[in-house]
Amino acid sequence: MITINKKRFKEHFRRKMNNLYAQTLEEASNEELFNVLCYVIKDMISKDWEGSRIYQEKAVFYFSIEFLLGRQLKSNLLNLGFEDTIRQGLNELGIDLDEIVESEPDPALGNGGLGRLAACFLDSMASVGISGHGYGIRYKYGLFEQKFVNNSQVEVPDNWLINSSYSWETVRPNRALLVKYEGKINMEKDDEDNLKVTHKDYIPVMAMPYDIPIIGYGNECINTLRIWKSEIPTRDFGKSSSYAKNQAASYEDALKYKYYAEEISQTLYPNDSNYAGQLLRLKQEYFFVSAGIQDIFRKCRRYKITTQDLPNKIAIHINDTHPALCIPEMMRILLDEEGLSWDESWNITIKVMSYTNHTILCEAMERWSEDIMKKLLPRMYMIIEEINKRYVNDLRKKGYSEEKVKRMAIMYDGEIRMANLCIVSSYSINGVAQLHTKLLKEEVLNDFYEEESYKFNNKTNGIAHRRWLISSNPELANLITKLIGNKWIKDTSHLKELEKFVDDENVLNRLEEIKFNNKVKLANYIKENNNITIDPNSIFDVQVKRLHAYKRQLMNILHVLCLYHEILDNVDLELDIQPRTFIFGAKAAPGYYLAKCIIKLINCVANLVNNDPRVKGKIKVVFIENYGVSLAEKIIPAANVSEQISTTTKEASGTSNMKFMMNGALTLATLDGANVEIYQQVGKENMFLFGLSAKQVLDYNKYGGYSSKDLYHSNKLLKRVVDDLVNGFIPGLGKEGREIYDALITYNDEYFVLRDIDEYADAQQRISNLYKDKIKWNKMSLINIANSGIFSSDRTINEYIEDIWFKGCDEDVQNNII
Ligand code: CBF
Numbered sequence: 096m097i098t099i100n101k102k103r104f105k106e107h108f109r110r111k112m113n114n115l116y117a118q119t120l121e122e123a124s125n126e127e128l129f130n131v132l133c134y135v136i137k138d139m140i141s142k143d144w145e146g147s148r149i150y151q152e153k154a155v156f157y158f159s160i161e162f163l164l165g166r167q168l169k170s171n172l173l174n175l176g177f178e179d180t181i182r183q184g185l186n187e188l189g190i191d192l193d194e195i196v197e198s199e200p201d202p203a204l205g206n207g208g209l210g211r212l213a214a215c216f217l218d219s220m221a222s223v224g225i226s227g228h229g230y231g232i233r234y235k236y237g238l239f240e241q242k243f244v245n246n247s248q249v250e251v252p253d254n255w256l257i258n259s260s261y262s263w264e265t266v267r268p269n270r271a272l273l274v275k276y277e278g279k280i281n282m283e284k285d286d287e288d289n290l291k292v293t294h295k296d297y298i299p300v301m302a303m304p305y306d307i308p309i310i311g312y313g314n315e316c317i318n319t320l321r322i323w324k325s326e327i328p329t330r331d332f333g334k335s336s337s338y339a340k341n342q343a344a345s346y347e348d349a350l351k352y353k354y355y356a357e358e359i360s361q362t363l364y365p366n367d368s369n370y371a372g373q374l375l376r377l378k379q380e381y382f383f384v385s386a387g388i389q390d391i392f393r394k395c396r397r398y399k400i401t402t403q404d405l406p407n408k409i410a411i412h413i414n415d416t417h418p419a420l421c422i423p424e425m426m427r428i429l430l431d432e433e434g435l436s437w438d439e440s441w442n443i444t445i446k447v448m449s450y451t452n453h454t455i456l457c458e459a460m461e462r463w464s465e466d467i468m469k470k471l472l473p474r475m476y477m478i479i480e481e482i483n484k485r486y487v488n489d490l491r492k493k494g495y496s497e498e499k500v501k502r503m504a505i506m507y508d509g510e511i512r513m514a515n516l517c518i519v520s521s522y523s524i525n526g527v528a529q530l531h532t533k534l535l536k537e538e539v540l541n542d543f544y545e546e547e548s549y550k551f552n553n554k555t556n557g558i559a560h561r562r563w564l565i566s567s568n569p570e571l572a573n574l575i576t577k578l579i580g581n582k583w584i585k586d587t588s589h590l591k592e593l594e595k596f597v598d599d600e601n602v603l604n605r606l607e608e609i610k611f612n613n614k615v616k617l618a619n620y621i622k623e624n625n626n627i628t629i630d631p632n633s634i635f636d637v638q639v640k641r642l643h644a645y646k647r648q649l650m651n652i653l654h655v656l657c658l659y660h661e662i663l664d665n666v667d668l669e670l671d672i673q674p675r676t677f678i679f680g681a682k683a684a685p686g687y688y689l690a691k692c693i694i695k696l697i698n699c700v701a702n703l704v705n706n707d708p709r710v711k712g713k714i715k716v717v718f719i720e721n722y723g724v725s726l727a728e729k730i731i732p733a734a735n736v737s738e739q740i741s742t743t744t745k746e747a748s749g750t751s752n753m754k755f756m757m758n759g760a761l762t763l764a765t766l767d768g769a770n771v772e773i774y775q776q777v778g779k780e781n782m783f784l785f786g787l788s789a790k791q792v793l794d795y796n797k798y799g800g801y802s803s804k805d806l807y808h809s810n811k812l813l814k815r816v817v818d819d820l821v822n823g824f825i826p827g828l829g830k831e832g833r834e835i836y837d838a839l840i841t842y843n844d845e846y847f848v849l850r851d852i853d854e855y856a857d858a859q860q861r862i863s864n865l866y867k868d869k870i871k872w873n874k875m876s877l878i879n880i881a882n883s884g885i886f887s888s889d890r891t892i893n894e895y896i897e898d899i900w901f902k903g904c905d906e907d908v909q910n911n912i913i
Pocket residue numbers: 207208209212367368453454527556746747748749750768
């Protein structure tokens with residue numbers, strides 16, 4: 096049991112400051128105070144961390160190319176139950192915990208939803224008490240820092256590793272491993288006629304592990320996120336490779352080699368839901384996969400787990416296709432190092448691997464050129480080729496048409512389809528919300544679903560409620576505990592008990608007061624950082640997420656333009672408009688031109704609207720720079736309206752929708768992704784729904800019949816705001832306006848912005864009307880909080896544990912193994 100004593104903590108803290116920096120507390124900067132606190136906490140947990148690494152039960156290894164952790168201090172203190180004692184102790188030392196919290200770097204080792212989900216899952220695996228660990232990459236530069244220059248996004252490298260280290264991590268040089276690229280594969284029979292595979296002339300890269308403790312809530316479980324840094328091998332490792340020796344021949348070559356190795360973990364690809372397709376990305380994928388799988392085998396050997404017993408002792412989860420090479424890498428070790436036959440190796444591999452698909456967007460589907468794979472990872476190529484050969488033979492034996500075989504093949508037309516590899520080689524395939532899973536089964540992966548329906552299942556995403564409610568909205572969390580006790584912290588289904596208070600005016604008023612306080616805090620932040628004054632009495636209407644055309648930030652800002660025109664047209668009439676602050680936060684991938692144009696549009700509209708005295712502050716637009724986890728923790732508790740307005744079918748799940756709901760915002764949404772589950776929880780009377788149904792979108796896509804031009808010509812208001820994009824009405828907007836205009840009109844509005852905008856405007860009007868009735872609004876807010884318990888990632892993780900990881904391979908999968 097990890098305990099804390101204030102007196103001892105203070106002594107420890109002083110001593111650590113002296114050990115680390117040879118200075119007094121008074122001399123220390125906030126960064127130094129943070130480092131010291133971090134080391135003190137690591138000292139306190141070290142015994143339990145060590146203990147948790149021992150295999151008592153099945154261990155889960157979650158492979159993800161992104162872990163968007165966010166700051167760790169507050170959530171670690173919460174999970175350990177140390178916050179109050181440490182706050183007081185520091186206070187007595189003249190130190191403010193909140194200031195230290197703000198000086199922690201925010202590791203942005205992910206783009207958005209997928210990486211953040213992986214971080215929530217780590218928190219939940221530790222909190223429900225399983226041995227569940229992450230493997231990823233220790234990027235030197237995380238997601239870029241966003242700056243606005245002349246209203247446009249400019250990307251600045253994110254140097255989160257100030258002084259090259261991060262205080263939560265522990266580097267373990269004695270556990271470094273070698274990852275091999277390029278070279279030749281030699282196959283020879285030995286004296287006993289066994290096939291011996293050797294990899295010659297490869298380029299060795301060393302994977303150096305850095306461990307971050309993942310602390311469970313209120314238990315002693317401390318798991319590990321192991322992220323790997325790429326380096327040139329130290330001499331011991333280098334001996335094995337002729338390449339490394341040759342590089343020593345010339346200084347120039349040695350430098351080139353150093354660059355080759357270090358480049359691998361240098362930067363996170365800044366693409367969300369988009370396939371990068373570049374050689375370096377493939378190197379990154381193999382890098383952390385190979386290191387991770389080797390590491391698992393090393394642990395298994397240490398704990399004397401036999402290869403046959405692997406499916407009972409470990410589960411490997413492939414988070415989207417980026418870690419798909421886990422499959423051939425595991426096969427490689429079983430075949431080439433453990434000396435098992437193909438059938439034995441396949442039998443074990445398929446029983447260990449499970450896979451989550453996170454998107455149906457075609458542009459996100461990874462396909463690697465066979466030539467690149469063959470050259471960079473020759474042994475991986477050979478194994479994938481063999482898996483494909485056997486699979487395709489099997490399909491042909493079943494009598495399927497060549498068309499169908501073509502669609503299902505792993506390799507086709509010079510490309511390797513990574514999703515197909517995962518589907519064929521895993522015992523479980525899941526989508527991340529009901530509609531998404533349905534689309535996988537019935538549309539995108541239908542061939543595979545018809546073939547092996549028992550592999551498919553849904554696991555609706557979730558969020559770490561400890562971070563997203565308790566830590567980021569303490570006033571609300573305290574109110575909840577005061578009303579229903581603290582059982583909800585461990586089991587969020589208890590939140591439902593809040594419904595008892597739906598007619599209690601005192602509770603509703605308190606809810607409103609808490610929201611107001613959070614809005615004031617956010618308003619202060621915006622004043623300080625954006626120099627925009629916003630009114631906390633206005634509706635805070637928030638859309639924060641990656642900038643992508645399918646997420647339709649464009650529809651939101653076009654609607655703002657409509658409101659602006661309405662105000663100007665009626666300037667003498669003093670329109671009774673409910674004051675609104677439209678808040679945006681979004682990063683665009685640096686190469687995604689349309690998304691960057693939309694950012695510029697939002698910023699230009701913000702300048703126009705905010706500085707026009709005729710608007711009289713009725714509407715304001717704020718685009719908060721550099722949106723990320725730490726900012727989300729400030730913004731979400733302050734929101735009244737949660738904008739979840741993606742084109743139906745396109746957002747696999749979304750997770751900010753869940754965070755907003757849990758913090759009492761009302762959802763304005765299409766029935767897309769997990770908005771469907773929100774609707775199932777609260778009903779249409781407690782949210783604002785609009786827009787095309789999934790069927791309508793699919794029908795338009797299949798059969799056509801949509802013309803944005805027709806809409807544009809037939810709807811005057813629409814024509815007016817679309818024309819604003821190109822007629823100089825919006826100062827500062829240049830060629831970007833034309834780009835957006837073309838996407839909407841010339842290229843027929845792929846994401847149905849103009850088709851849905853009327854209904855969207857109606858829903859917005861309903862919001863304005865309802866906000867006037869504060870009691871009604873607060874009731875709806877309470878109902879949303881009370882029904883948000885299902886969206887805790889503890890629930891999601893328990894489902895993964897029960898239906899996938901601990902259940903293991905289904906009988907049907909066993910019977911059907913190729
Ligand atoms: O499942 C987590 C999230 O993943 C994405 O961000 C992704 O694939 N990159 C999806 O776009 C989200 O809908 C989803 O919530």
